[in-house]
Amino acid sequence: MVKETKGEEVDWYTLSKKLHKFYGGKIETIPKVPIRRLKDFAIWYTPGVAEPSRIAAKDPDESFEYTNRWNTIAVVSDGTRVLGLGKIGPEGAYPVMEGKALLFKYLGGVDAIPLVHRNREIEAFLSLLEAIEPSFGGINLEDIESPKCFQLLDEARSRLEIPVWHDDQQGTAAATLAGLINAFKIVGKDMRKSRIVLLGAGAANIALYRLLKAWGIPPSNIVVLDSRGVLHPDRSDIDRLMISNPWKYKIAVETGGGGLNPGAPLSEAMKGADALVAASKPGPGVVKKEWITAMERDAIVFAEANPVPEIWPWEAKEGGARIVATGRSDFPNQVNNSLVFPSVFRGVLDVRARTITDEMAIAAAEEIARYAEDKGLHEDYILPTMDEWDLYPRVAAAVAVKAVEQGVARRTTTYREEVERASLIIKSTREKFKLVWESGLIPKPPVDYE
Amino acid sequence: MYEPGLYIRSPNERDVDKLAVLIFRFYSFNEEFDPAWSLASNAEEVSRELALEYIKDGGGVVLIADYDGQVVGYLRAVVRENRILAWSKIGVIQELYVLPPYRGRGIAKRLVEEAGRKLRELGVRHIAAEFPALNYVAENFYKEGGFRPYLNVYVRDVEV
Structure with a gap:
């Protein structure tokens, strides 16, 4: 047992090392459709699957309706500027990207895939993004060195028809x-x-x-x-x-x-x-x-x-x-991008947005500010915290509505509608996770903190 | 692009200090691109001497951009001759600089246009521009202005 005592930090490094190894990473994919008998695969796979394939081939935008593309993003890094660790390369960046994917799912109900790679050169990086675009509803860039990250974001935003976001920016x-x-x-x-x-x-x-x-x-x-x-x-x-x-x-x-x-x-x-x-x-x-x-x-x-x-x-x-x-959670007023990225992507995915404009980022910021204001501002509470989960659907809705307003969404929605939709998705994600955890299917951690 | 308040003219004695600063900044900027462009230790002093020469000299073309009374940019071109060519005289822009806050307003373009007019009066048919091979800002600027690659200049240390 790793103890948390006053004034003495938990040894998060040791704990993290042991638990990452014990669980073999942090995420996995799980089906979301009924599999009652093997015959069901005739729907989900061949021969039935040919029909959604034909539809998506004919109109690529339909891939958002017939596949999980609508809710799936890639968390992409070349590992050139990993938080606090610097240029540690793609394998070194993977645990961070996987952690980000975990946050995306837990806070925003977004399916996120870690994607680390060796294409450091800007053109190679961009062509990688262009090549994988059909698989995803959005791209979250992460831990990329400056000033490369600026050119990369600007270029990717103009070349891709799905939202590209660089979270560190x-x-x-x-x-x-x-x-x-x-x-x-x-x-x-x-x-x-x-x-x-x-x-x-x-x-x-x-x-x-x-x-x-x-x-x-x-x-x-x-x-x-x-x-x-x-x-x-x-x-x-x-x-x-x-x-x-x-x-x-x-x-x-x-x-x-x-x-x-x-x-x-x-x-x-x-x-x-x-x-x-x-x-x-x-x-x-x-x-x-x-x-x-x-x-x-x-x-x-x-x-x-x-x-x-x-x-x-x-x-x-x-x-x-x-x-x-x-930037710290143990002091009041944590400036935390976890307040932003899960809900921004929740919002853009729900309206199948083609991009995330600066105005949409501002809409997110203003909604976060309003949320805290509604709760009651004071010197030590200017920003919500991650555990105020009802923040996320509100921010998603503000972003989605702005996307519709700016004509960058493939689908239309209203604020109220998106709050409901996002709440449902995020709540069901959390409930599913809670059920799996309580069922004992996820083994108890062999070491823990208090 | 029409910029009210912009006036392209020849420099006079009152412009020495400001022209010297621009010359120094032009060369400091290009120092970046190749060791052969490294500045002399007294480059600032020399900039002033050059400014004085440019103001007196009649051999080439020196123009400054006067923006609401401020000297914000300059151009210097020389004329080279080669008798064997049908068009024996060519004008060569060797220095061109505009202060950062005044960029993107077409001032450099106006300087080049005005230099073209002056060079024509000197019997010149073609106008060329020299800049460090790696200065892509200059490269893009001249390409947009209708310049084409004309001469390759390679450099190395004398001792290999």
């Missing part, structure tokens, strides 16, 4: 946007007129910048910093960035560096800012207490690095922050 950005919306509600400031500083110019913050802009914040109110300071059109490496990272280059030009000096440090950028979103490197000490003191009154601080945030929440509060969020 859009998932994290949407969760952050939801948190910011509510944080600004609490402090009673207009976010569109506030100064927002983004520390770190990787996948999450570059996507966040795009969402903030689409949400209506003028770029001149946003300042973005990478490891060399404020992104600024007069920075000496600016032309190099145009070639090596056009996304950073564009931010530098559009924001104009917020009136600061080229490459100004964070301590300068934070002066008079209303909010800081740090998605950079593990702290503590990346963000200093004194710098928070120099921010505007009622400062909002999101320190999202894992496992240790850029600044400890209590330090940020001592510095004068009114609202603090982190």
Whole structure:
């Protein structure tokens, strides 16, 4: 027995190693149709199956109606930037992708298949996605190095007729946007007129910048910093960035560096800012207490690095922050993309959407924010938590309705209809799982935590 | 594309400082692409000297983009001669740079068009552009402007 004692972390690594080996991974496929006798296979397989095959061959969109394609996505990674582990390759990425698939099913009722591969080169990666498109209703990209991930996402979104989502960009950005919306509600400031500083110019913050802009914040109110300071059109490496990272280059030009000096440090950028979103490197000490003191009154601080945030929440509060969020579940206000991806895919799959637009990601963020608001906002509750499962159908519905509104859905629906449909799918998934677990068919773990 | 406030003109003494910055930025940018483009340690100083030369020199074409009174870009072209060719003179754009916040507005295109006009007056039939082989931004720009591949230039260290 691995014990969880106060102040002492459970040894999750040992436990995880033992249990992954014991169960031989985490997911399996299980039929969802009746198999009463062998003759049933004449329906599900030959000869009967020829008929759905003919239909789907004639009209490929029918494959969403006659196969599980409508509810199946691929969780795709080349293992070039695995959370906290770096470039560990496809086999190393597999356990993470399988875990993601587990979350997709459990939280969103989505059938997700881990798909790790060796096509690191961007064109090869893209042709892989194009080649597997007929099998899936959507693609969730995961743990891919920056800046490759930006070009990959943009290209894949334009080439494929199914939604492509890069969770490290859009998932994290949407969760952050939801948190910011509510944080600004609490402090009673207009976010569109506030100064927002983004520390770190990787996948999450570059996507966040795009969402903030689409949400209506003028770029001149946003300042973005990478490891060399404020992104600024007069920075000496600016032309190099145009070639090596056009996304950073564009931010530098559009924001104009917020009136600061080229490459100004964070301590300068934070002066008079209303909010800081740090998605950079593990702290503590990346963000200093004194710098928070120099921010505007009622400062909002999101320190999202894992496992240790850029600044400890209590330090940020001592510095004068009114609202603090982190990436950790053991502190209040966890910015968690698990609030986003299961429901976004639930929604797009249910309307057979062709893509996920930035507006749909924003719709998800706004619905997450509304959910928390309905429950009652306060400094330590700006975002829902993963166990508030009725969040998921609501977010799915907001996304689905936006897809219909924008003309990217193959099917139409209403908010109410999708809340019901998504609730049914997610509830039945959980009930099935509960039944199997209680029946004893899943062996009890030989080691456990308390 | 018509940009109100944009004025393509020859540089004068008052533009020295700004032109020097643009020259320096042009070469710093291209340094990236090949070791043969590495900058001298006093490159900033030399940029200023070059700016002064460009303003005086009548041998080629130097133009600056004046945008609401700001110098935001420049172009320098030279004329090369080869008597054996039917069209013995060719204009060669050797330097072209526009500041990042002003890109995407057709300013470089206007500079190239204006350079073409000036070169024609100098008896030139063709206009060429030189840039590091790996600078795909420049490559795309000239291709879109109707330029075709014309000359390959290869480089290596003298000692192999």
